[in-house]
Amino acid sequence: MDKSSKHAVRVLEYDSLLKLLKSYAKTSAAKEQISDLLPTANIVLIKKQISETSELKDLILSGNHLPLGSVENILPIITNHALSGASLEPDQLLSVASTLQTVNDIRTYSHGNRDIAPLLWLSAIDLAPQPEIISEIYRCIDSDKTVKDAATKKLLLLRRSKTKLRTTINRKLNSLINSSELKSALENKTITSRNGRPVIAMKSNFRNAVRGSLLDKSNSGFTSFIEPHVITETVNELESVRYEERKEVARILRELSVSIFAVKESLIENIRILTYIDITNAKAQFSYDYQMTAPEINDSGRLILFEARHPLLMHFIRDNFSENISPMPIEKVKSKVVSLSIKFDNKLNLIIITGPNTGGKTVALKTLGLLTLMAQSGMHIPASAGTTMPIFKKIFADIGDEQSIEQSLSTFSSHLNNIARVINNADSDTLVLLDELGSGTDPAEGAALATSILNFLHSSGTKVIATTHLGSLKTFAYSTSGAENASMEFDEKTLKPTYKLLVGQPGSSNALAIARRLGLKEEIIKHAEKLISGKENDNSKLINKVQQLRVIAERGIKESQKLSSKLKREIEEIKKERKKITEVVNAEVESIFKDVKSVVNEFSKAAVNAPPPWNKRAEEFKKRINELADGTPLARQRERFIKNLSSGKSVFVQSLNCYAIVKTINHGKKTVVVESDGVNFKISFNKILERPFSQPVKKKVKKEIKPEKKKIIKHHPAKVKNFIKNLKEGDAVYSTALSSVVIVDTINHEKKKLVVKFGGFPTELPFYKVSPVATKKDKDLAE
Template sequence: MIERVCRILEYDKMKDQLIQFASSSLGKQRVKDLQPSFNFEYIKEAQQRTYEGAKVIRLKGQAPLGGIRDIRASIKRSEIGGLLNEKELLDISSTIYGSRRFKSFVESLIEDEIELTILPDLVSGIVPLTDLEREINQAIDENGGVLDSASAALRSIRQQIRSHESGIRSKLESITRSSNGRKMLSDAIITIRNERYVIPVKSEYRSHFGGMVHDQSASGATLFVEPEAVVQLNNQLREAKVKEKQEIQRILQELSARISEHVEELADIVAIMSEVDFIFAKAFYSDSIKGIQPKLNEGGFIKMTKARHPLIPNDEIVPIDVELGGDFSSLVITGPNTGGKTVTLKTVGLLTLMAQSGLQIPCEEGSSAAVFQKIFADIGDEQSIEQSLSTFSSHMTNIVQIMNEVDFQSLVLFDELGAGTDPTEGAALAISILDHVYNVGAKVIATTHYSELKGYAYNREGVMNASVEFDVETLRPTYRLLIGIPGRSNAFAISRRLGLTDKIIEEAKSHITADSNKMEQMISSLEDSRKKAERDVSEAEELRLDAERLHSELAAEMEKLEEEKQKVLQSAEDKAANSVRKAKEEAEQIIAELREIQKNNPNIKDHELINAKKRLEKAEPNLAGTRKKPAPRREKPKVDKLIPGDEVKVVSLDQKGYIAEKVNDKEYYVQLGMMKMKVKKDDLLYINRPKAVETKPLAAVRGKEAHVKTELDLRGERYENAMMDVEKYLDDAVLAGYHQVSIIHGKGTGALRKGVQELLKNHRNVQETRMGTQGEGGSGVTVVSLK
C-alpha cells in the first residue's frame, strides 16, 4: 500500500530532485533506497542528522565532499588476493583523502565552538590512512600511469628503454636523411609496426636494407621494413618493455596487498562517507526548498504554516495553512474544480512522507508533522481498463482496501469522495465512509463537490469544513485554503458574470430548495465576516506599528536630549575645574612669594602662612553637587514565561532579537539577524511582546499575529517581484523601528544583487549599505542601515 501511496503523492519525483544534491554514487544510491519510516525514534534521529547538515551549510555555506568513490568492489577483490588496476588504486587514494579532509573540516567546526553532536561522532570512526594514501600517490600519477619513482628497478628499466629508443631512432634517422634513403623511401619518417620501429621502403628497394618486413601499404607499393641494423636494438627494447610490464605488475600487486591490510578501515570510511553524503544531500535540498525541521509528534497533530508543494515552481505556488488533529480530526474541503483542493491533499501527504523520511519540509518555523503508522490516499482517476472497472468502481476498490486496514494511527486522504455515481447515493456513501474513519480514530482530509457534506461538518463534533477561495470578479481561484468556511456554489455568480440573463438565473434559483438557499446565504455571510475581520486585523496592525514607531522615535529623542544635557554639564564642570586648578597654582605661587618675604621679615610666622593657604582652599568653589549623576538605565523586567515573538536582549552578547522557538523551560532559540542560536533563559532580558489585536470571535475564522523579521529572503524570486518585496519590506522595517536589516539575495549571476543595491542606493529610508561579513552570509547578503 505504501508503494502505491508514494506513487500517487509523487514521492519518487521528489527524490529525483533530492538526488541532484548527492556528491557521489554512494550518496545517490542512498537517495534511491530512501523510503518513509514508521519508527518515531528513527525518524527523530534522521531529522536531527538533516538539521546538523543544514546548520553547517547555513554557517559555512558548503561542506568538502569531493573525491568520494564507491570502492567496495575493489576492497573485496584485494581481500581475496586480487590485483587492482591503476584506476582502482587512484579511487581508493581519492576516497582516503576525501574522508580525511572532511574529518578535518568537522574538527575545525568544533574548534570554532559550533555545537554539533552527530557529525563529530560519525567522523570519529574515520581512520586517516595517510601512509597508504601517500604510497599510492608516489606510485601512480593523476592520469593513472605508474611513476618512475614507484621503484628503483622501474626507474632503471625505463632508463634502458629510453636509451634503446634513442639508439634506434639515431640509426633510422641517419638512413632517412641520406640521399639514397630519400630515393628509396616512400616518406622520410620513422613509424612503429608490431611494437617495433620501422621505415616505409618502396617495394623495389626491399632487398637493399635487409632485415624484416612487418607490414605493407594497401597498394603494395610501400613496405614497412625493420632494417637489419636495428633488429638487435629492437630486440633489446622489446625485452626491456617486458621487464617494465613485469615490474609494474609487481608494484600493483604490492599496493593491492597493502590495501588488503586495511579492509576494515576502508569499509568504515565508505559507510561513514556514504551517510555523510546522504546527510548533506538532504541538507542542500532543504536549503533549495527553504525547508525547516518540523516538530514531530505521535498524536496525529499536523500544523503546516505556509506549506508549499516542493514540485510546484516558487513563482506559481500559493502557500497554504493546514491544521489537523487538534480541535478536529476530519477536514472536509469543498469548492470548484481547479481550485486547488487536490494540491492541498498532495501537499499534506507528500510533506508527511518527507518528514517521515528524515527530510525537512517547506513550511514556516514552528510547523508540526505527525508520524503515522499507515498512510492511505485515494486521489485521481485510476480507472483500470484491463479490469473493465468504471471510475467509481476503481475508487471503491481502493476505498474498500483502506477501510479494511485503517486504524487510529492512520492518515487518510480522499479526493472527490463518492464521485462517479448518483449524487444522492454518492453523498450518503461519502458521509458513511467519513463516519467510519472518524470512529476508528484516524485523521482524514477529504475533498468533495457534494453540498450535503457541508452540513455534515457542522453537525459532527471533530469535523471541520474548509474551502479553496474563488474570486468571482476574475473567475479564477486564489488557491487560498480557508479553514472553517465551506465552499459556496458560484454557479449563479459566474453565469451572471459571463452574460447569462437575470431572468434565467432567477428562474434557476426558484428550483433550489429553501435549505440550500439558507446554506448558501450562511456561507456568503461567513465569507463577508471573514474578509471584514481580516481588514480589521490589518488596520489594527498598522495602528500598532505606527504606535511602536512613535514610541521608538520618542525614546530615541529623550535619550538624545539626556546625552546633550550630560555633555553641557560635563563641559561646565570641566571649565570650573580648570578655574580651580588655576586658582590653586596662583595660591601656591603667592605662598612661595610670602616665604621669600619671610626670609627677609622674621616677624611673619609659619602658622600665618598656613592659615593663608587654608583660606585660599576655602575659596575653591564646591562643584560636588553641580552635576547630577546620570540616572542608571532601568532594565526591562524579566518575565517568567517567554513565548515565540517576544523581543529580548541576549545579555552576554549585548544583542537584541526575538524568541523563535522554545527548547525547554531553561533554553530558547533566539533569532539574531540572520543567525538563530540556542540561549539559556538566565541570559535573556525581556524587552517587549507584540500584542495580538482583539477582534470579535468568528466560529470559522482564525487570525494570527504578524511580526516583521530582521531579514528578507529573495532567493528564488523573480526580479520584478523581488524589487516590490524590497520596497514593502523597507517600509515595514522602518515602521517596526529597526535600525539595521539584512537583504538575502544570494550570489547567483549577480543580477538580483545588483538590482537590490541600485534600489537601496536611492531609497529614502536607507542611510548606508554594506556587503555581509563571512558570518552574515558574505556577498549573498546586503546589510542595510536605516534612517
C-alpha cells in the same frame, strides 16, 4: 512505513521529489540510495535525521560548506578484483585515493566543527582515512593514470635504460635513411613500427639495398618494411627491458592492490558513512535552496502546518517562469505559490473541504500528504516555523481519476477499490486523503455512501481530509464532534479562486456565478436560481445560520484576545513601575539608615567616657540601630549578594561608577579585587552592588563620574619617556583608567607598573595608563 502506503507514495508524487533531492547529492552511491528512500515511522530516527539536516544547513548558512570532494562508488571494483585476485588499474587506484582523501577531509572538517555540529562528528567519528594508502598511491601513480618512474628504483633504472636504447635506435636509423646510398631505395624517411619493432619503408625492388629482416609489406606490395640488422641487437635488448618494466609495473600495482584489499571492510564502512553524510548534506542543501524549516515531530497526533507550500510546484515555477537564464529567486517563487495553513489538534480528526473545481482542493491534499512523507523521511519541509507533524504508520491517498481499462473499472469503481483498502487498514495511526469523495455516481447515493465512509473512519480515530462537491457533507461536519468544514476561497468580484484554504467555513461550487461570467444566457441562470431557491431545505438554512454565528463568534474572540493582550501589557507596566518605586524607596531607607548610623557612631564615640549607665546605654543604642540597618530590604539583599559572590562574576563598583569583574574575594577583610579596563582595583564590600539603584544595567564599562573635566595635554613621546624616567614616589599623575588625578605610592620600572592610592586602597597601573597632570590645580586636587 507500512507497505500498504505504497499507493499513496506513488499518487503523492514522492518519486518526483526524490529526483529533485537526488540532484543535490554528490556521490553515485548517495543518488542510488535516495532513489530507494522511503518514509519511516521510527520517531527517534526521524528526529535524529531532521536534526542532522538542520546542523548541516546551519553550516551552509554560515558559508562553512562540507568538503565533499571526489567520491566514487569503488566498492564494486574492490569487491570484484579482490574475489578474482586481479590487480587494480592505475585509474582505479586514483579513484580509491581521491575517495580516501575525501574521507580524510570530512573527518578533519567534522572534528574542527564538533562543537557546533556534534551530530556530524558522531557520524564521521568512525571514518578511517588510511593516510598511508593515500600517500603510497599518489607516490606511485601519476595524474595521467600511469605508474610514475620514481615508484621504485628498479622501475626508474629500467625506464632510463629504455630511453637510452630508444635514442640509440633512432640515431642509427636516422643515419641510414639520411645516407646518400639509400636515397633512391627509400619509400620515405619516416621511421615506423611493426609488431612493436622499429622499421624503415623501402621500395620493394630495392629491399636488398640494406641488410635486414622483412617484417611487413604494404597492400600494394610496392613497399617493404625492413628492420635493419644494425639495430636488431639493440631492439632485442629494448624488448627485454620493456618486459622487465611490465613485470615491475605489475608488481607495483599488485602491492598497492593488496594493501587496499587488506582494509576492504574499512573501505566499505567509509563509503557507507560518506554516503549517509552526502544524503544528509543533499537534504540540507535542498532545504537551503527552498528556504525550508525543520518540522517539530510529536507523538501526540498534533498536525499543524503554517504557510506550507507544495515543493514540486515551487520547483516548477522556479525553473520554468524565470525572466532570465538563472532560476527565479526563491522569495519570488514563494510569492507566486499560495501557502496552506491547517491545524489538526487532538480534538479534530476530520476536515471536509468543499468548493469549485480548479480551486486548489487537490493541491491542498497533495501538499499535506507530500510534506508528511518528507518529514517522515528526515527532511525539512517548505513551511514556516512552528509547524509540527505527527508520525503516521500508514498513509492512504485516493486522488485523481484512476479508472482502469485493463480491469474494466470505471472511475467510481476505481475509487471504491481504493477506499475499500483504506477501510480495511485504517486506524488511529493513519492519515487518509480522499479527493472528490462520493463523485462519479448518483449524487444522493454518493452523498449517503460518503457520509457512511467518513463516519466509519472518524469513529476509528483516523485523521482524514476529504474534498467533495456534495453539500450534505457540510451538514455532517457541523453535526459531528471532531469534524470541521473548510473551503477554498473564491473571489466573488473577479469570480476566480484565490487558492487559500479557509478552515471552518464551508464552500459552494459557485457554478451559477461562473456560468454568468462565461456568458451563459441570463434567463437560463435566473431560472436555475429559482429552482435552487425552491429546493433550499432546513439544513441549508441551518448551515448559513451557523456560519453567521461562527463569524460573529470569531470576531468576538479576536476582540477579546486584543483586550486580553492590552490588559497583560498594562499589568506588566504596573509591575515594572511598582518594582522601580520599591527600589527607590529601599534606596532611600538605606540612605537614611546610613546617615543615622553615622550620627549614632559619633554619639557613641563621644559617650565612651560618659558615666554609667549612659556609656553602656549609648553602646546598646548603637547596636540596636546597626541591627535595624542590617534588617532593611537592601541590607538583606546585599548580605545574600556578598554570600553568593564568586570569581568571574560582574559587579557594579560605586566608586568607579561602572561594572567590573571579580578576581579574588577576602571575606575576612571584607574586600574584593576587581578588574576594569585591564586594571585591578581593591574595593571594600560596601562599595560594590549587584546593579546600580533604579538604573538600567550597563553591559559595557563606562567611567562617567568626573569631579571636574580635566584638560589632558598630549605629550611628545620623548617627553613621556622622560616623564616616566623622572617619576618619583609622591608625584601626582593623571590616570586614564580611573579618570582621576592620583598620587604615586611605589614604582616598578622592571614590570613597567606603578602603584597609586585610590579610594583608600593601593591600585596597580601600567605606565601607559598614566600621564603628566595638566595643571597645578590637578595636583592640588589629588592632595
